[in-house]
Amino acid sequence: MNKETNYxxxxEQMNGRLAMMGFFAAVINYGITGWIIPGIV
Incomplete structure (x- = not known):
């Protein structure tokens, strides 16, 4: 049971870190180019 809880x-920690990395990458991309998702407009 302890192994499952630890897993x-x-x-959850990895998911949070990846989400923060993605958000940080989006902010940097917007700061450099002014676009979040290129090609929409």
């Missing part, structure tokens, strides 16, 4: 905690 889910690790998975």
């Amino acid at each position: 889910w905690k690790t998975a």
Whole structure:
């Protein structure tokens, strides 16, 4: 049971870190180019 709990905690931490990295990348991209998703407009 402890292994499963540890796995889910690790998975949640990794998910949070990846989400923050993606958000940071989007902010940097917007700052450099002024576009979040190129090609829409």
